[in-house]
Amino acid sequence: MAVPARRRAADVVAFAFASLATVFGLFWLFWILWTTLSQGAAALTPALFMEMTPPPGASGGLINAFYGSAAMILLAIVIGTPIGVAAGTYLAEQGRYTRLAATVSFINDILLSAPSIVIGLFIYEVVVRSMGHFSGYAGALALAMILLPIVVRTTEESLRLVPDQMREAGFALGLPRWRVTSRVLYRAAQSAIVTGVLLAVARIAGETAPLLFTALNNQFWSTSLNGPLANVPVVIFQYAMSPYDEWHTLAWAGAFVLTSFVLLLNLAVRVVARKGTRS
Amino acid sequence: MNGSLTQGREITVETPDRKSGEFADRLFHAITIAAACFVLLLLGATALSMAWGGRLAFKTFGLAFITSSDWDVPAGKFGALVPIYGTLVTSAIALLIAVPVSIGIALFLTDIAPRWTRGPIAVAIELLAAVPSIIYGMWGLFIFAPFMATHVEPWLSEHLGNSPLVGPLFSGPPIGIGMLTAGIVLGIMVIPFIAAVAREVFSAVPPSLKESAVALGSTRWEILSRVTLPYTRSAIVGAVFLGLGRALGETMAVTFVLGNAHELSASLLMPSNSIAAAIANEFTEADTELYRSSLIALGFLLFVVTFIVLTIAKLLLMRINRQLGRTS
Numbered sequence: 163m164a165v166p167a168r169r170r171a172a173d174v175v176a177f178a179f180a181s182l183a184t185v186f187g188l189f190w191l192f193w194i195l196w197t198t199l200s201q202g203a204a205a206l207t208p209a210l211f212m213e214m215t216p217p218p219g220a221s222g223g224l225i226n227a228f229y230g231s232a233a234m235i236l237l238a239i240v241i242g243t244p245i246g247v248a249a250g251t252y253l254a255e256q257g258r259y260t261r262l263a264a265t266v267s268f269i270n271d272i273l274l275s276a277p278s279i280v281i282g283l284f285i286y287e288v289v290v291r292s293m294g295h296f297s298g299y300a301g302a303l304a305l306a307m308i309l310l311p312i313v314v315r316t317t318e319e320s321l322r323l324v325p326d327q328m329r330e331a332g333f334a335l336g337l338p339r340w341r342v343t344s345r346v347l348y349r350a351a352q353s354a355i356v357t358g359v360l361l362a363v364a365r366i367a368g369e370t371a372p373l374l375f376t377a378l379n380n381q382f383w384s385t386s387l388n389g390p391l392a393n394v395p396v397v398i399f400q401y402a403m404s405p406y407d408e409w410h411t412l413a414w415a416g417a418f419v420l421t422s423f424v425l426l427l428n429l430a431v432r433v434v435a436r437k438g439t440r441s
Numbered sequence: 442m443n444g445s446l447t448q449g450r451e452i453t454v455e456t457p458d459r460k461s462g463e464f465a466d467r468l469f470h471a472i473t474i475a476a477a478c479f480v481l482l483l484l485g486a487t488a489l490s491m492a493w494g495g496r497l498a499f500k501t502f503g504l505a506f507i508t509s510s511d512w513d514v515p516a517g518k519f520g521a522l523v524p525i526y527g528t529l530v531t532s533a534i535a536l537l538i539a540v541p542v543s544i545g546i547a548l549f550l551t552d553i554a555p556r557w558t559r560g561p562i563a564v565a566i567e568l569l570a571a572v573p574s575i576i577y578g579m580w581g582l583f584i585f586a587p588f589m590a591t592h593v594e595p596w597l598s599e600h601l602g603n604s605p606l607v608g609p610l611f612s613g614p615p616i617g618i619g620m621l622t623a624g625i626v627l628g629i630m631v632i633p634f635i636a637a638v639a640r641e642v643f644s645a646v647p648p649s650l651k652e653s654a655v656a657l658g659s660t661r662w663e664i665l666s667r668v669t670l671p672y673t674r675s676a677i678v679g680a681v682f683l684g685l686g687r688a689l690g691e692t693m694a695v696t697f698v699l700g701n702a703h704e705l706s707a708s709l710l711m712p713s714n715s716i717a718a719a720i721a722n723e724f725t726e727a728d729t730e731l732y733r734s735s736l737i738a739l740g741f742l743l744f745v746v747t748f749i750v751l752t753i754a755k756l757l758l759m760r761i762n763r764q765l766g767r768t769s
Contacts (some may be wrong), residue, residue: 169660176662180553183545184562187636190629191569194580201583248476256473266477269484272751275683276744277690279717280487283724283740287490307483314480338462340469368573371692371717375724395575399693402579413579421576428571432564 195421202418205411210419215381215397218406224416226383230391231367234298234377237387238305238366243359246310250317250355255343267318273311281307282372290376298387301377308369309362316358320351357435364427368420370395394420488744495738497731506738512703519735521742523703527620527713528743531695532688534624534709539631539688540681546632547639548665563640570633578697581626582618586698589625590617594710597621613708618700621709626694631684638680642673642761679757686751690743692717716743 165173209223216222249266257263285304290296324347332342348355378390379397398416401409498506498519509520546566550559594615601611646669654664670677700712701722716739727733 165658165660169663173660173662176548176665177553179541180545180549183542184549184554186542187546187566187569187632188562190632191565191572193584194572194576197580197584198576245476245479248473249480252473252477256470257477262474262477266480268755270480271755272748273480273484275686275690275747275751276484276487277692277717277747279690279692279720280491280740280744280747283494283720283737284487284490286724287494287737288486310480310483338466340466341462343469364571368575370573370575371721374721378725395573395693398575398579399696402582402697410583417576417579420573424571424573425568428568429564 195425198414198417198421201414202421205415206418207415210412210415214383215392215412216408217381218404219408221408222412224394224397224412224419226380226392227394227397227416228419229383229385230298230301230377230380230393231395233385233387234302234305234373234391234393235363235366237299237302238309239359239363241302242306242309242362243313246313247317247355249310250314251321251343253314253318254321255347256339270311270314273307274315277371278308278369279371279374282374282376285372285376296376296378296390298377298389298391301373301391301393302387304372304376305366305369308366308372309359312362312365313355313358316361317351317355320354320358321347323354324350353435357431360427360431364424364431367427368395368424370399374399488741488748491737491741491744495734495741497734498738501731502735506735507742510703510705514732517729517731519732521716521735521739523705524714524716524719524739525742526705527623527699528689528715528717530620530709530713531624531627531699531715532685534621535627535631535688536681536685538625538628539635539684542628543632543635543639543680543684544677546636547643550636550640551643552661552665566633566636569629570637574630574691574693577626577630577694581622581694581698585626586617586622588617589622590615594621598710610707610709613706613710615710616700616712618698618712619708619710620699620713623695623699623713623715624709626698627688627691630691630694631687634687635680635684638683638758639673639677642676642680643669645761646672673761675757676761679754679761682750682754682757686747686754689750690717690747692721696721716740 207223209221211223211225211228213221213223214226215224249270253263253267253270257266282304285300285307289300289303293300328346328350329342332346333339337345373393373396377393377396379400380390380392382392384391394416398413398420401413401416404410502509502519506519506521507525508522509518510522511518511520512523513519550563554562594617597611598613598615601607603612650668650672651664654668659667695715696718699715699718701714701718702712703714704711706713720736720740724733724736727736
């Protein structure tokens with residue numbers, strides 16, 4: 163029995179549309195990646211990793227920005243990870259089925275998608291204002307606040323995946339709860355939690371909005387986190403918006419390094435995570 | 442006798458150890474509960490500090506802060522209508538593009554694509570979400586805006602600029618920087634977020650439902666429109682709200698291509714402003730208390746609106762998760 167032509171036509175149209183939509187989505191990805199890679203590769207020089215951000219019209223590198231970004235990301239990990247793991251532990255273990263855990267889980271999801279510029283404003287109001295000046299510490303705190311909900315979420319999810327038999331076996335040995343969690347559950351969930359932290363790093367590495375008025379920027383070499391600190395995203399922003407060609411070139415080089423870092427980290431995490439689930 | 446005595450002694454040796462275990466347990470519990478409460482506290486503190494920082498603007502201008510389009514820095518007059526309007530219009534354009542495309546992608550990945558291509562395509566779409574927004578912004582400024590100015594916008598203003606109904610939307614000089622370009626870039630950005638959730642939701646439709654439809658002789662399109670979409674409707678709306686939450690608060694992608702203009706114009710081809718872009722562009726230049734307070738008040742509005750939008754999204758998505766038997 164043949165399907166009437168009209169119904170078949172509707173079917174073909176719908177599926178052509180779905181295929182086109184996918185091509186459309188992938189098209190932008192490749193266009194944006196191609197632009198970044200071709201413009202950035204042309205701008206890559208050894209000086210990029212050896213010289214400081216230049217004044218307008220001169221050539222230079224981004225070494226101070228790389229340093230500043232790395233320092234703030236590391237500090238953000240150090241601050242955000244323990245709190246995130248502890249909170250995720252409460253949601254999945256200590257506070258399972260409690261109303262508080264449900265509320266925190268809900269709010270955490272909202273923090274996860276909260277506009278990052280608002281987080282920048284919050285850190286400005288709380289930290290920059292009370293310190294009296296922009297600082298790398300403020301920038302790191304803003305990044306930590308973006309990292310935190312991601313770590314909470316992945317910790318909660320990965321602890322939930324640990325089978326209950328592991329907990330029961332631990333309790334049967336007479337271990338107190340905190341030892342079961344720290345010695346058994348964390349070990350089982352370890353790689354998933356690390357994956358979450360790495361994905362969070364990939365996310366905060368490119369965050370610009372929360373750094374604009376917390377870490378600000380610094381044209382000079384400064385290792386102190388207690389003052390304005392150069393960082394890759396804000397340098398890219400300022401240089402791209404400037405009228406100088408040399409600065410545009412440097413912005414593309416920065417964009418190239420940043421994008422490669424973020425995408426490679428994402429891919430590496432995926433490959434490792436897949437291997438982990440297969441074995 | 443002797444043996445049981447030793448055992449008794451051993452127990453007395455163990456008792457203090459157990460007590461210290463109890464103490465450590467309580468300490469551990471306290472630490473995790475404190476961390477969990479800290480997350481709540483952060484959100485509350487953010488809302489409060491925005492409201493506190495913006496109080497001067499709200500007190501000075503009252504409701505006019507939202508209804509006035511005056512943004513006159515030297516005169517100290519701040520009305521947020523233009524950024525609010527720009528935020529809403531660009532987000533609307535973004536959703537207009539992203540929603541059908543995302544649903545198409547989700548459908549393609551669950552029902553059409555050959556099985557071996559599904560994984561790689563899904564990863565590619567997810568990478569689109571991982572690209573930092575500042576890269577979208579740069580690409581928008583240097584590549585996409587000139588492309589719009591030379592190829593798309595002249596055509597739009599020529600063919601649609603004089604039509605009676607939509608004419609005002611497409612009139613004006615084709616400069617490439619403006620609400621239309623910003624909306625399209627935003628749309629590309631939110632596609633992966635909506636597509637990822639929609640795909641997950643589609644794959645949660647019980648196979649028996651689809652199989653029954655197949656048995657009744659439905660085409661694949663009929664399965665989608667009469668089974669899958671009705672079954673997943675609320676979750677799809679949730680996914681759209683999630684995308685809307687992203688679009689409203691997105692800063693860098695928009696700041697580059699919106700033009701930072703404070704004039705209200707109907708045309709989508711004209712430069713405009715958004716809440717996030719205004720804060721990003723002007724906050725470090727704000728030299729008076731009132732100016733800074735007005736920008737923080739803008740941040741407060743943005744925060745409240747995205748909070749509501751994301752809450753709706755989460756509530757709608759929770760329903761399908763419950764159907765899937767998940768707790769979160």
